Amino acid sequence: xCMTAAPRDFLPEELLADVIARLIGDVRHVAVGNASxxxxxxxxxxxxxxxxxxYVSLLxxxxxxxxxxxxxxxFDCAGQGRIDVFFxxxxxxxxxxxxxxxxxxxxxxPKVRFPGSxxxxxxxxxxxxxxxxxxxxxxxxxxxxxxxxxxxxxxxxNIHRTGGPIALVTNRCLFSFANGRFTLASVHPGHRVDEVxxxxxxxxxxxxxxxxxxxPSPETLALLRDAVAPQLAEVYPQFARQVFxxxxxxx
Amino acid sequence: xxxxxFQAAKSLDDALAIVTDGCMLVVPxxxxxxxxxxxxxxIRRGIxxxxxxxxxxxxxxxxxxxxxxxxxxxxxxxxSLGEFGPAPRFNAAIISGAIKMKDTTCPALHAGLxxxxxxxxxxxxxxxxxxDVLKFRDDWxxxxxxxxxxxxxxxxxxxxxxxxxxxxxxGDRFGNVWIGRQRELATMAHAAERTIAxxxxxxxxxxxxxxxxxAGTLPGFYIESVVVAERGAWPLGLPDHYAADAGHLADYARxxxxxxxxxxYLARYVYDRRAA
Numbered sequence: 001x002c003m004t005a006a007p008r009d010f011l012p013e014e015l016l017a018d019v020i021a022r023l024i025g026d027v028r029h030v031a032v033g034n035a036s037x038x039x040x041x042x043x044x045x046x047x048x049x050x051x052x053x054x055y056v057s058l059l060x061x062x063x064x065x066x067x068x069x070x071x072x073x074x075f076d077c078a079g080q081g082r083i084d085v086f087f088x089x090x091x092x093x094x095x096x097x098x099x100x101x102x103x104x105x106x107x108x109x110p111k112v113r114f115p116g117s118x119x120x121x122x123x124x125x126x127x128x129x130x131x132x133x134x135x136x137x138x139x140x141x142x143x144x145x146x147x148x149x150x151x152x153x154x155x156x157x158n159i160h161r162t163g164g165p166i167a168l169v170t171n172r173c174l175f176s177f178a179n180g181r182f183t184l185a186s187v188h189p190g191h192r193v194d195e196v197x198x199x200x201x202x203x204x205x206x207x208x209x210x211x212x213x214x215x216p217s218p219e220t221l222a223l224l225r226d227a228v229a230p231q232l233a234e235v236y237p238q239f240a241r242q243v244f245x246x247x248x249x250x251x
Numbered sequence: 252x253x254x255x256x257f258q259a260a261k262s263l264d265d266a267l268a269i270v271t272d273g274c275m276l277v278v279p280x281x282x283x284x285x286x287x288x289x290x291x292x293x294i295r296r297g298i299x300x301x302x303x304x305x306x307x308x309x310x311x312x313x314x315x316x317x318x319x320x321x322x323x324x325x326x327x328x329x330x331s332l333g334e335f336g337p338a339p340r341f342n343a344a345i346i347s348g349a350i351k352m353k354d355t356t357c358p359a360l361h362a363g364l365x366x367x368x369x370x371x372x373x374x375x376x377x378x379x380x381x382x383d384v385l386k387f388r389d390d391w392x393x394x395x396x397x398x399x400x401x402x403x404x405x406x407x408x409x410x411x412x413x414x415x416x417x418x419x420x421x422g423d424r425f426g427n428v429w430i431g432r433q434r435e436l437a438t439m440a441h442a443a444e445r446t447i448a449x450x451x452x453x454x455x456x457x458x459x460x461x462x463x464x465x466a467g468t469l470p471g472f473y474i475e476s477v478v479v480a481e482r483g484a485w486p487l488g489l490p491d492h493y494a495a496d497a498g499h500l501a502d503y504a505r506x507x508x509x510x511x512x513x514x515x516y517l518a519r520y521v522y523d524r525r526a527a
Contacts, residue, residue, distance in 0.1 A: 034308065035333055060282050060333075062490055070434030071280060071307065072365070075358035079377055101329070102354055103345070107387060113345040115337065116329030118308065121356035121385070122378035150356075152381040158401045159380050237497065238334045 010216050012171060013243045014224055015188060016135070017041040018216040019174055020087075021049065023131050023167050027084035031057040031074060031127075033118060037232070037239035039087035039133055044228045045220070054084070061235035075119060078126045081162060086127040088120050088165075089134050092146040095202030097153020097165040097177055099124070099132065100146035107148055117150035124151035127163040132177075137170035139201040154180045172196050174213060181205060186213040263292050266447050266476035270414050273323070275302040277364070277412035277443055281310040281333070283433045285487045286418040286449050288480040291521045294319040302326065304412055306364065306435055307357035311487060311503060314338040317350055318513045319521075326353040326410075328360060335504040340513055356384055359391075361438065363410035368441035373406045380405060415443035418483040419469075420492055422450040426471025427458040433490060440473040449480035451492065 020042030024030055030043045043056045044064075057074065058064040067073045077083050090099035091114040101117045103110030124130055134141050155161045168175040168182060172191045175182040182204040187193055193210050216224070229244035267289060270276060279285060290312050298321045305313050305327035313330045316322050318340030330341040344350045359376055366374040373392075379385045380393060380403055396402040417436050422428045428448040430436045440446040448469075458468040483489075486496035486503070506512035 034329070035331065068432045068434070070361075070432075070436075070438055071283070072358065072361035072435065072438065075361060079358075102383070107383065109348070110345060113342045115331035116308070116327065116354060117356050117382075117384050118329045119357040121382040122358045122376065125378040149381065149383045151378075155381050158403065160377050160402065160404070236334065 010221055011243060012188075013038055013041065014216050014221060015213065016133075016169060016171070017045055017224060017228075018220050019169055019188075019213060020131060020133070021045040023129070023169070024054070024085050025129075026050075027054050027129070029055045029057070029077075029083050030085040031059070031078075031083045032087055033059050035115075036087050036089070036133070037236040038135070039131065040236060041224065041228055041232055043085075044231050045224060048223045048227045057083075058235050063234055064231070075122060078123055081126070081128070083123075083127050085129045085131065086123050087131050087133050088124060088151070089132065090141070090146070090150070092141060092143045093132060093134055093168065094143050094146045094153075095182060095204060096180055097132070097168075097182070098146045098149045099151050099153075100148045101150040102148040104147045120151040123163075124153075124165070125155065125159075125161050125163055129166045130164060132165050132168040134168070135171045137172040137196070138199050142170070142199070143201040144203075153177070172199065175204060183207070184210050186211050188213045189215055261476055261478055263289060263449065263478050263480060264296070266449075266478045267292055267296070267416075269445055269447070269475060270298060270416065272298060273300040273302075274413040275304060275411075277304040277306055277410075277415045277439050278309065278312060279306055279417050279433070279436055279439065280308045281312070281487055282490060283435055284418040284420075284430070284489055285310075285312050285484050286416050286447075286480075287312065287485055287487055288483040289416055289418070289447070289449050289478075290316060294321060294517065294521050299323075304360065304410060305330070306439055307355075307360040310338065311500065314340045314507065315517075315521075317341050317344045318507060318510075319517060322350050324351040324353060326355060326360070328355050328357045332500065332504050335500050339504070339507045339509075343510070354384055354387060356382075359384075359407050360410065361435070363407045364412075364438050364442040366407070366409035367411045367443075368438060371409065373408050375404045375406055377404065410442060412439070412443040413445065415439040415446040416448075417446075418449045418451075418480065418489065420450065420489065421452050421454045421458075422448060422474075422477035422479075423454045423456065423458045425457050425459075426474045426477055428469045428471075428474055428477060429454065429458050429464055429467055430469050431467040431491065437469050440469055445475040446473050447476045447478070448474055449478050449483040451479070451481060451483065451489070453477075453479060
């Protein structure tokens with residue numbers, strides 16, 4: 001039995017999934033990598049809204065993958081332009097869109113080690129819409145210059161590059177990315193522009209008026225809780241329980 | 252000549268004898284059939300100085316082998332416990348400099364193994380240029396594509412492991428192993444000099460004689476040994492067979508957070524055979 005929420009009563013994860021689902025837009029194939037529960041929620045939401053399109057591939061989910069030729073097939077597909085949207089995060093992200101998934105401090109003598117670059121050093125170049133996602137919006141995570149470039153935000157003209165970042169979504173706001181810079185696109189309900197400036201370590205463009213990120217509609221919340229949450233539980237059981245607890249079957 | 256390779260009575264310990272100190276061992280990612288029973292056996296045996304290649308990422312397996320002192324060099328694109336947080340023994344070993352890390356990116360590992368399976372010395376790959384992953388890999392080269400003007404591209408040397416080791420749903424008495432759609436296991440076996448598969452069960456008959464099974468079967472001529480290890484991926488899952496043991500993985504994450512807790516984990520779940 002689902003807990004019924006008042007129309008304006010939503011969780012931060014639901015807002016972020018709604019924001020990301022809009023960024024995904026009208027595309028054919030969205031792929032979601034490891035350890036990305038909110039982007040996975042967004043991709044499944046986009047699929048619910050599109051009546052089964054886009055195709056959604058969730059790494060680690062037997063029910064949501066099309067791959068029959070091994071884990072390399074995702075990368076081969078991406079290299080050909082068959083993946084339209086992918087998501088990346090980073091222990092550090094800087095103002096040029098560089099992401100660091102490896103370590104802080106000197107590479108040979110790191111202070112903090114992150115898991116590693118995963119597919120970023122390839123997919124960032126060849127997936128047309130890469131959506132950067134980092135819930136913790138702080139000067140620790142959004143830095144002037146990353147300590148290690150797992151994947152660069154922009155490349156020299158002669159480097160083969162058919163993709164790259166289009167946006168950065170955090171717990172405070174949405175930035176768009178173009179021409180090597182971030183622009184503040186909207187601030188989430190309950191957050192302020194001066195707060196975003198205070199907690200961002202890199203320079204970004206800030207228009208004179210910044211709109212508030214629209215809250216998820218009751219229809220969106222219903223889709224998330226009734227249709228998306230049970231699918232999510234297959235691949236992110238802990239997350240699905242925490243966020244949508246009442247809606248996920250216990251078995 | 253290797254004859255009578257597939258004596259069903261072969262023990263896990265015997266099968267693993269070809270995994271020797273200092274060898275290059277390739278293992279699959281956390282959701283493809285990780286040979287955890289075999290991993291515990293290798294740790295009990297005190298294997299040392301491995302060059303561990305995890306295709307393309309790892310979780311519990313790499314973390315345990317690093318914590319137990321089995322690994323000299325790790326070549327992979329990421330190690331974490333996923334929903335259970337960072338991989339504590341991996342992180343500690345990187346910070347203390349206890350292992351040599353060859354950071355890479357997922358498709359670069361696939362490409363290096365594909366070069367080996369084709370018997371060619373290298374494979375080109377897009378991306379990478381401008382990344383520090385490339386900067387710190389002096390074994391990778393950038394060339395101008397010989398087919399285009401001013402089109403730099405990265406070349407990756409073939410990765411030729413001594414041994415591939417994985418866990419699969421079933422094998423047969425002819426040495427064939429059914430891997431289903433976990434085709435990266437085939438890439439590993441094709442690239443490696445020798446392959447050991449642990450399996451849930453032995454299939455009665457020849458897997459290659461049934462066309463629906465043959466398509467997902469790795470032929471026996473790639474395989475050195477097939478050994479039955481029921482629930483051999485535990486506490487990780489085996490795709491389409493059983494899920495990961497979330498409670499156990501949460502316990503691991505908690506215990507392995509300190510060297511003392513990790514030692515206690517090994518004592519309880521690895522060195523005491525009754526538990527595992």
